[in-house]
Amino acid sequence: MNAPNSTSILGGRLIDPASGIDSVTDIFIHNGKILAIGEPPEGFTAHHTIDASGQIVCPGLVDLSARMREPGQEHIATIASETALAARSGITTLCCPPDTDPVIDTPAVVTLLLRRAKRSARARLLPIGAMTQQLAGEHLSEMVALKRAGCVAMSNGYAPLANTLVERRALEYAATFGITAILRPEDRHLRNNGYAHEGPVSARLGLPGIPEAAESVAVARDLALAEHTGCRIHFHLLSSGTAARMIEQAQQQRLQVSANVAAHQLHLTEMDIEDFDSNCHLNPPLRSLADREALRAALAKGVIGAICSDHQPLKADAKEAPFPSTATGMAGLQTLLPLTLKLVDEGVLGLSEAIARITCGPADMLGLPYGRLQPGSSADICIFDPHRHWVLKREEMPSSGRNTPFIGWEFQGQVTHTLFEGRIVFHSDSTTQA
Numbered sequence: 001m002n003a004p005n006s007t008s009i010l011g012g013r014l015i016d017p018a019s020g021i022d023s024v025t026d027i028f029i030h031n032g033k034i035l036a037i038g039e040p041p042e043g044f045t046a047h048h049t050i051d052a053s054g055q056i057v058c059p060g061l062v063d064l065s066a067r068m069r070e071p072g073q074e075h076i077a078t079i080a081s082e083t084a085l086a087a088r089s090g091i092t093t094l095c096c097p098p099d100t101d102p103v104i105d106t107p108a109v110v111t112l113l114l115r116r117a118k119r120s121a122r123a124r125l126l127p128i129g130a131m132t133q134q135l136a137g138e139h140l141s142e143m144v145a146l147k148r149a150g151c152v153a154m155s156n157g158y159a160p161l162a163n164t165l166v167e168r169r170a171l172e173y174a175a176t177f178g179i180t181a182i183l184r185p186e187d188r189h190l191r192n193n194g195y196a197h198e199g200p201v202s203a204r205l206g207l208p209g210i211p212e213a214a215e216s217v218a219v220a221r222d223l224a225l226a227e228h229t230g231c232r233i234h235f236h237l238l239s240s241g242t243a244a245r246m247i248e249q250a251q252q253q254r255l256q257v258s259a260n261v262a263a264h265q266l267h268l269t270e271m272d273i274e275d276f277d278s279n280c281h282l283n284p285p286l287r288s289l290a291d292r293e294a295l296r297a298a299l300a301k302g303v304i305g306a307i308c309s310d311h312q313p314l315k316a317d318a319k320e321a322p323f324p325s326t327a328t329g330m331a332g333l334q335t336l337l338p339l340t341l342k343l344v345d346e347g348v349l350g351l352s353e354a355i356a357r358i359t360c361g362p363a364d365m366l367g368l369p370y371g372r373l374q375p376g377s378s379a380d381i382c383i384f385d386p387h388r389h390w391v392l393k394r395e396e397m398p399s400s401g402r403n404t405p406f407i408g409w410e411f412q413g414q415v416t417h418t419l420f421e422g423r424i425v426f427h428s429d430s431t432t433q434a
Contacts, residue, residue, distance in 0.1 A: 012052025060092025072101025241294025313401025
């Protein structure tokens with residue numbers, strides 16, 4: 001068996017939380033699939049060999065929320081630029097929220113996205129369909145048609161639904177056809193015109209606040225409708241400890257609910273906006289230290305089963321106005337893995353648990369066959385050096401988005417290779433041999 005699409009990864013510490021593997025071993029790849037783990041198949045000859053000694057070999061990362069800015073805002077970023085950045089970051093599967101232009105509310109837009117993603121061929125792009133037409137919150141989209149076209153879930157993004165009756169109808173529709181509904185829990189009336197977490201910091205800075213209740217009230221409503229409709233609900237971008245505790249209780253009652261958190265919410269707090277740092281102008285807002293610790297505890301328990309980047313590249317001048325006038329969001333692909341590994345250093349998670357939260361955890365929430373390394377599975381692989389220190393520098397970031405508060409942070413753990421469907425789509429050193 002000798003072909004240019006055969007690869008051996010030798011001597012790495014393979015961590016695959018889905019199968020409970022954590023050992024130094026070899027992986028053998030052929031035709032884009034994992035052929036064997038441990039011993040090479042008889043007659044196997046590799047065209048490429050990767051020496052992974054001293055490195056971690058894990059499944060390619062699965063990111064539940066990453067905006068490509070295409071179609072509609074190609075002047076900011078494109079599918080090609082962001083999937084290339086994903087490859088540099090060890091991410092092989094990206095879920096794209098529906099708030100593109102045009103909105104992902106027709107099969108034609110889904111087909112367009114999938115075709116362009118296939119052309120870039122650096123990572124797998126999975127569209128999330130719009131729950132309502134044009135994300136206007138009133139008339140339901142053709143969710144079944146969107147699912148058949150390739151959408152992995154339905155969401156209304158940040159746009160609110162008109163009322164609870166519309167939400168009920170949407171969840172009933174989704175439940176009937178086994179569709180997962182992704183909800184960003186926020187009561188728009190309680191949010192009002194807030195820009196930061198309602199607390200002592202926002203009061204001192206004179207910024208209108210967003211109370212924690214804006215999230216917890218919405219979670220209570222959504223949980224009641226989940227129980228009533230039987231729909232599988234995924235809560236997106238939790239920010240408060242109260243909401244995490246409510247979801248834990250719902251899970252104990254066997255409701256079909258799951259949740260994720262953005263990586264930055266596990267490290268930053270409301271204190272980080274003290275100097276009106278617009279890179280910390282986010283939605284949901286950075287909350288209190290108590291909330292951050294509660295989110296970490298929920299993550300450790302598995303109540304929150306996934307960490308996402310919530311990647312939102314912005315124009316260079318989008319963060320240059322006074323804090324309330326700046327755009328919300330941060331670029332997060334490059335920091336997804338290092339911020340997750342920092343949780344290991346700080347004793348929040350074990351290494352295998354941390355990897356699970358960015359591989360099989362998010363994949364399982366949407367019923368995806370990714371985020372695992374088993375014979376026959378797609379050879380989506382991230383290899384990183386856990387000992388390599390690096391500093392995030394603005395001048396070294398791609399021009400598609402430098403809006404991040406983590407400039408100057410020192411991280412430990414850097415991606416050296418990424419394989420997508422068996423192809424080496426990124427490598428940073430000379431450990432690959434032909």
